[in-house]
Structures are given as C-alpha cells and as structure tokens.
Amino acid sequence: MVSERSDATDGDTTALALKILVAGGFGVGKTTLVGAVSEIRPLRTEELLSEAGQLVDDTDGIDRKVTTTVAMDFGRITIRSGLSLYLFGTPGQDRFWFLWDELAQGALGAVVLADTRRLADCFPAVDYFEHRHIPFVVAVNCFTGARRHDEHSVLSALDLDPGTPVVLCDARDRDSGKEVLIRLVEYAGRMHTARLLDSVR
Secondary structure, eight states, rough: OEEEEEESSSSOOEEEEEEEEESOOOOOHHHHHHHHHOOOOBBEEEOOOHHHHHTOOTTOOTTTTOOEEEOOEEEEEEEEEEEEEEEEOOOOOOOGGGGGHHTTTTTTTEEEEEOOOGGGGHHHHHHHHHHHTTOOEEEEOOOOOOOOOOOOHHHHTTTOOOOEEEEOOOOHHHHHHHHHHHHHHHHHHHHHHHHHHHHHH
C-alpha cells in the first residue's frame, strides 16, 4: 500500500492521503460517485459517445448515456482530520482496460460499483482485484426502477469470498458515497493488517 504524507492546513503536522479506485462496468455510475463525494472540482476525461464507439460499446440498458470516461476521473475527499482519499475512477469499457494497471499502482483498495440490472458487467473488475489481492467492496448503485436485492443475494450472485463487503448506495448522494468509502477503508485496513501479521509469523 502506498500512501502520501503532506503538510496539513488544519493544525495537524502531517496528513495521510490514501489512493482508492472506483471501478465497474460501463455506465454504472463511477463518474457520478467521484463527482458527488469530491470536495474539489473533479477532474473528468469524458467524451461524447461516437458512432464508431457504438459498434464496440454495449449500451444495452443505458440508452440515454451520451458520454464516456476515456482515461480516468479524479477527486478528493477528507474522511476525517488528517485522512484524505484520492479517488481514481477507471474507464468501464474493455478497450480502456490497459489503463487499469497504471491506475491500480499503490492503491489501498477499490470500490466496485454494480448495477443489478447488468450485474455481469462488474465481473471483470471483481476478477481484476481478486487476482491482484487488492481489497475491494461491492457497492450496488440503486438505480430508480431497478429491482432491489439485499447484500447477501448480491454476494452469492457474484460468488464473492465470505466477508467481502457488499453495500447498497446511491452514487448521486454524497453521504451515501462517503459511507461506501469509509466501509472500504475499514475493510482494507483489516486486510492489510492481517497480511502484515501473517508475514511476520
């Protein structure tokens, strides 16, 4: 895990900044989540969907989507005094996955956003983080009109390891997004501590 310490402005001598990825399928709400929780104006690399892109991007179920992230989103949120999270939203389409390795370097953990109407779209992100042993939580973005499923049902449907956190959220709501991030930091902290203890036994 890579973190960054910098001069703080609120009386603390140092501040801890942790890197978090926000991943998931195309159109699941990654840009929305980063923008909703960021305390700074988020950096976005959105472009209009083109006719050429429509030939390769599956827009089934998200027909009204007109833009797509082509590199990353970036935002920052302070969880508590002395602890900030740097948020990096990944592009969702297969053709941009080559960027994920760069974005994942030094990450504490990841949020995998899921849409229960297109649950299979989050499998690649789940596989990516499982194979690289990067702690993650699955955050089900509760879209209007989508059938609601409880956390246990999603855990089973995705065949996740027991103990992997699954939370319901509204990516548009700052407080909801912040709760997802707090849950991830707590979970990732426990996972890293357990691995550290295992390494010294």
